[in-house]
Amino acid sequence: MPVSHYLLLLASLPCLPLWAAGQTVHRCENSAGQVTYTTLSCGPGENLSLQRINPYQPGTVSPTTESMLPEAEHRQLSGNKPPRKEPTVVGQFEDRCANLITARQRREAIIGRRILAGMSQQDVESALGKPHSIKVRNSSTRYTYATKKGRSAEIVFDEKGCVKGKS
Incomplete structure (x- = not known):
């Protein structure tokens, strides 16, 4: 192949679609429900599912949902939150004039x-x-x-x- 073909091939590499740069990660879930994402394999007793992660594409308004990891579950960690208390004033500044004015x-x-x-x-x-x-x-x-x-x-x-x- 002549050198000009190699140069043409090299010059066209940046024009490849961005989806070619995506990566696959392993989503591992154990019996307790803990989820771990890794590029390595899952441990024994964990369920494996493959997730394709695509990088953010420049020029788009926001990243597409397929380019992001699944959203985490938002749950309350503890149901027994203590009630909010008002602060208690222990001492008060008293000037030498006995606080006649504020x-x-x-x-x-x-x-x-x-x-x-x-x-x-x-x-x-x-x-x-x-x-x-x-x-x-x-x-x-x-x-x-x-x-x-x-x-x-x-x-x-x-x-x-x-x-x-x-x-």
């Missing part, structure tokens, strides 16, 4: 530049910035803020550093 109220007050009883000195500074003056007298602290229109605001803290409520 975290949400604290955030909203800081964003709105408002001061609420139960806020800490750090919360007040987050909302209004550093005070213009600080006075400490008889275990209480006073922050004074001067506003642009000649007005001032005074915030009084107790001995724990929390904003006192109006008396």
